[in-house]
Amino acid sequence: MTNNPRAASAADPSDESLLSNPEPERKVVYWHRELPPLAAEPLGEYIVEANSVRVIGDFAHDSELWERCYRDVLAQMEHRLKQELHRLGGHYAHVLEETIGSRRDDHSSEVWLHGRIKYLLLSRPRESADPFPGQ
16 A cells, blocks of 8 residues: 555545545456465466557657557556456456567558466455354
8 A cells, every 4th residue: 555645535525436435446456476365266377468549650669659558558458357357257367477569550650559468367265164064
């Protein structure tokens, strides 16, 4: 948790999003060295792909266009991961590999980034049945 002095508190009536959703979204995507909950059970490895917005121009690494597309492709990949978690019935995704490459349409002079993520799908631990109920 970060300490942001500019962040509104839950008691601040000017922040309607906190009032309508008092519980913040739980972390479900863990990137590379971030560790998911230790008790999580693996369900399998999967791949998702996503594209950034298309822009007109040329990419130079670390240019403004590159950064804009890079931020967008990361957001798109995280969105796709959350969709897949829901679709596959998992609770967490641990990103294992990530590749991002540029694409170009010479006809329209558009460029964009294409991302591909390999991840481990995980679920919360199942409740173990009590072998001695009522004791």
